[in-house]
Amino acid sequence: MSTTPYQRLSLHGHRLAGAGGLRAEVRAFVAEEIAAGRWSPRCDNWLIGWDPAFSERLAARGWAGMTIPAEYGGQEAGALARFVVTEELLAAGAPVAAHWIADRQTAPQLLGFGTEGQKRRFLPEIAAGRTYFALGMSEPDSGSDLASVRTRAERTDGGWRVTGRKIWTSGAHRAHYLTALVRTTLRDEATGRHDGLSQLILDLADPGIEVRPIRLLNGEAHFAEVVIEDVFVPDAMVLGEIGQGWRQINAELAYERSGPERVLSTAPLLLAHLDEIAARGGTADPVGLGLALARLSALRGLTASVAVELTGGHAPDVAAALAKDLGTRFEGDVVDVVRRSSPAGRPEDANSAETERLLRQAVLQQPGFTLRGGTTEILRGVVTRGMGLR
Numbered sequence: 001m002s003t004t005p006y007q008r009l010s011l012h013g014h015r016l017a018g019a020g021g022l023r024a025e026v027r028a029f030v031a032e033e034i035a036a037g038r039w040s041p042r043c044d045n046w047l048i049g050w051d052p053a054f055s056e057r058l059a060a061r062g063w064a065g066m067t068i069p070a071e072y073g074g075q076e077a078g079a080l081a082r083f084v085v086t087e088e089l090l091a092a093g094a095p096v097a098a099h100w101i102a103d104r105q106t107a108p109q110l111l112g113f114g115t116e117g118q119k120r121r122f123l124p125e126i127a128a129g130r131t132y133f134a135l136g137m138s139e140p141d142s143g144s145d146l147a148s149v150r151t152r153a154e155r156t157d158g159g160w161r162v163t164g165r166k167i168w169t170s171g172a173h174r175a176h177y178l179t180a181l182v183r184t185t186l187r188d189e190a191t192g193r194h195d196g197l198s199q200l201i202l203d204l205a206d207p208g209i210e211v212r213p214i215r216l217l218n219g220e221a222h223f224a225e226v227v228i229e230d231v232f233v234p235d236a237m238v239l240g241e242i243g244q245g246w247r248q249i250n251a252e253l254a255y256e257r258s259g260p261e262r263v264l265s266t267a268p269l270l271l272a273h274l275d276e277i278a279a280r281g282g283t284a285d286p287v288g289l290g291l292a293l294a295r296l297s298a299l300r301g302l303t304a305s306v307a308v309e310l311t312g313g314h315a316p317d318v319a320a321a322l323a324k325d326l327g328t329r330f331e332g333d334v335v336d337v338v339r340r341s342s343p344a345g346r347p348e349d350a351n352s353a354e355t356e357r358l359l360r361q362a363v364l365q366q367p368g369f370t371l372r373g374g375t376t377e378i379l380r381g382v383v384t385r386g387m388g389l390r
């Protein structure tokens with residue numbers, strides 16, 4: 001297989017470069033899928049490309065729930081192997097959204113805090129690419145200030161009765177379960193701001209839950225509002241400890257913020273553009289492109305190092321916040337780099353139809369990059385505080 005400009009980026013000699021042929025295997029699989037017309041590459045497809053059949057095909061190769069222990073149906077693979085697979089899928093713009101959240105953060109969360117029963121019930125299904133989760137953190141009046149969530153769980157016989165509302169919940173209209181951050185002790189009764197919060201697993205098929213998809217300007221719906229009305233959640237579906245929701249969520253956010261998807265949402269556009277430049281023999285903006293490639297190279301190293309640290313049982317929240325802030329701004333800047341490289345009035349530098357298709361699509365997705373998973377301002381606060389400076 002020939003070397004692409006992407007492969008040539010600064011990872012020579014690094015274990016990440018090939019991971020023992022795994023990268024080539026994933027690339028061949030992806031090429032086969034595209035050649036068979038099963039899907040077309042799209043920017044941001046880790047959030048918008050919901051394709052359960054693809055998730056199951058991937059799982060059949062052992063590429064979903066890769067780091068889950070074998071006793072729970074996973075491959076027990078290392079963090080770098082998973083990193084290589086996810087990087088290749090993102091670079092190809094593959095439709096991985098259905099299993100993405102379950103694979104990225106629900107599985108580690110279950111392994112860290114779940115009961116044996118929850119692990120046996122959910123992990124094999126996640127590794128099979130069949131069971132999908134959504135994340136119920138944000139509410140209409142609680143986004144950045146997550147500790148102010150008002151969705152209330154009240155104690156009842158054998159479980160909890162939950163009432164509240166979540167918003168911007170990615171994939172909630174298609175997923176099976178919602179991991180919801182809820183208030184189990186009223187705020188004025190809790191001792192500290194972050195006390196009294198817990199995580200519950202809600203079955204999205206419950207008749208007490210109404211999921212209202214939120215449409216974007218282009219008519220597509222990728223996130224939803226979730227209205228929860230007096231829903232019974234049995235004790236068996238409490239994730240972790242009652243009252244420890246804040247601590248648990250923070251462990252989870254390191255997974256949510258640090259992956260290569262915070263760098264590579266627009267990679268299909270950048271890579272199509274690199275191929276084009278290679279074919280036409282130059283760009284109108286070599287300086288801009290050079291800077292973008294340097295940033296990409298550094299960000300790959302940063303996200304890979306956080307992936308390794310996560311497997312050591314650490315929650316590298318500062319490094320994860322840093323990776324998300326720098327990575328998501330890079331993803332957005334790719335749009336400008338591609339635009340500047342093909343200025344109006346220079347037909348010799350005109351983009352191909354494929355690059356234009358990806359560019360249009362990236363422009364529509366771009367506003368969400370720096371918002372989802374914590375805004376730029378919030379991440380910078382995490383970094384500053386984490387360094388003991390505020």
Ligand SMILES: Cc1cc2nc3c(=O)[nH]c(=O)nc-3n(C[C@H](O)[C@H](O)[C@H](O)COP(=O)(O)OP(=O)(O)OC[C@H]3O[C@@H](n4cnc5c(N)ncnc54)[C@H](O)[C@@H]3O)c2cc1C
Nearest residue numbers: 135136137138143144168169170368371372373374375377
């Ligand atoms: C595409 C997309 C997918 C999403 N998916 C999910 C999901 O699956 N699950 C989920 O729970 N949520 C999801 N979200 C919601 C996302 O996490 C929130 O939008 C985000 O945390 C910001 O919250 P907010 O929208 O309430 O904005 P606010 O918190 O109201 O912030 C508004 C503005 O004020 C700034 N600001 C707020 N507080 C401070 C402060 N203390 N200092 C400085 N500036 C501040 C913010 O940076 C921002 O610019 C998604 C969002 C998007 C765009």
